Amino acid sequence: MVVLVTGAGGQLGQALRFISGNYPVIDFIFCSSSELDITDSVNCDLVFEKYQPKFCINTAAYTAVDKAESEPEKAHLINVVGARNIAEACKKNNTTLLHISTDFVFDGEITTPYLESDIPNPTSVYGQTKLDGEKVIQAVWEKHFIIRTSWLYSQFGNNFMKTMLRLASDRDMLSIVDDQIGTPTNAVDLAEALVGMITFCDAEPVGGVQCGIYNFSNEGQCSWFDFAKKIFEVNNIAIILNPISTSSYPTAAKRPKYSVLDKTKIKNTFGLNIKKWEEALHPFPSAE
Ligand SMILES: NC(=O)c1ccc[n+]([C@@H]2O[C@H](COP(=O)([O-])OP(=O)(O)OC[C@H]3O[C@@H](n4cnc5c(N)ncnc54)[C@H](OP(=O)(O)O)[C@@H]3O)[C@@H](O)[C@H]2O)c1
Known part of the structure; x- marks a missing residue:
């Protein structure tokens, strides 16, 4: 079974590569932005024709949340x-698409976990382009899973955890926002969940799993x-932390x-066990 991964040089792409050796039955094809530019439809068609993937995990994205405000066209x-x-290439090749989206499609004006059916209302250019x-x-293509996730971190790529550890190396005190509530998600746990979804779908009869939007983050x-x-x-690491408001x-x-995302749907559909965010966090640089 061929699984094509776009954006392979990014955080989630690297996490998928990290776990790929545990799945010898899957032939993973990892394409970085230089091998597969998703903004180039001809490039997409050529890559899909070459590998004929059964599944595609689209991790490629414009993820610079603040910069997107000043370059909305690029985002x-x-x-x-x-x-x-990517959806059109999947359609031409009958490839099931797993596309990664974000909690930032929501405005955050509620206080209970978001369901997949809740109405999005992005507050940023990044969130709007992801929606x-x-x-x-x-x-474009019915055979899709859109997986909304939040606050990704890992030993790979750029993320909040690595920024904190870098800042702590030359500062005694850090001020951190304490009035935005969400759930950190270990990118390796997300990678495992995506491959779990693929394995589950592959074993199911055609039409056995309902496509659509699914939430995934760690618990809590x-x-x-x-x-x-x-x-x-x-x-x-001993450091003074100062809570501040947004x-x-x-x-x-x-x-x-x-x-915060409600994970009931993904857990019930795919039988996933999801770790609490505290348990998912390990000393750097271990990702497991
Ligand atoms: N990070 C988070 O906290 C977070 C939270 C919620 C949802 N998400 C979503 O999760 C997914 C993965 O995020 P991530 O943290 O892995 O992001 P990332 O580290 O920024 O990786 C994104 C990758 O996309 C690639 N890319 C950019 N433009 C491309 C293009 N035109 N064609 C092909 N590849 C391109 C980048 O390659 P280059 O570096 O070569 O440009 C980069 O390797 C994204 O869909 C993101 O929106 C992330």
């Missing part, structure tokens, strides 16, 4: 046009302040105050 090109190109990407996939919830505190605790840390993009 749209990658997150919307790119998503459409528009979901919509083009839904319009915390603020960025709580997450930072736990990162330093797990890594035995208003004292202005950013170009507005982020949701609350973006």
Whole structure:
């Protein structure tokens, strides 16, 4: 079974490569942006024709949340046009698409975990382009899973955990936002869940699993302040942490105050066991 992974040089792409050796029955094809530019439909068609993947995991995305506010065209090109190109290539090759989306499609104006059926209302250009990407996939190709996730971190790529550890190496005190609530997600746990979904679908009769939107994050919830505190605790780093409000840390993009995702649907459909975020966090650089 061939599984094509786009955006292979990114955080989730690297996490998928990290676990791929545990699945010898799957022939993973990892394509970085230089091998497969999702904004180039001809390039997409050629790669799909060459490998004829049964599944495609589209991790490729424009992910610079704040920068997107000043370059919306680029974010749209990658997150919307790119998503459409991938969906069209999947359709031509009867490939099932697993596309990664985000908690930032929501405005965060509720206080209970978001269901897949809740109405999105992005507060940022990034969130809007990710939502528009979901919509083009839904319009183009029915055999899709859109997996919304949140607060990805791992030993790979750029993420909050690595930023905290880097800052701690030359500072005694850090101020961290404590009024945005969400769930950190170990990218390796997400990678395992994606491969679990593929394995499950492959064993099911055609039409056995309902396509559509699924939430995945680790379990539980915390603020960025709580997450930072736990990162330093797990890594035995002594540092003073100062909780601050979002208003004292202005950013170009507005982020949701609350973006915890309800995982009932993905757990019931695919029989996944999901770790609590505290258990999923390990000393750096171990990703397991
Ligand atoms: N990180 C988070 O906290 C988070 C939270 C929720 C959802 N997500 C979603 O999860 C997915 C994976 O995120 P991530 O953390 O792995 O992001 P990432 O580390 O930024 O990786 C994204 C990858 O996409 C590639 N890419 C950009 N433009 C491309 C193009 N035109 N064609 C092909 N590849 C292209 C990048 O390659 P280059 O570096 O070569 O440009 C990069 O390797 C994304 O869909 C993201 O929206 C992330």
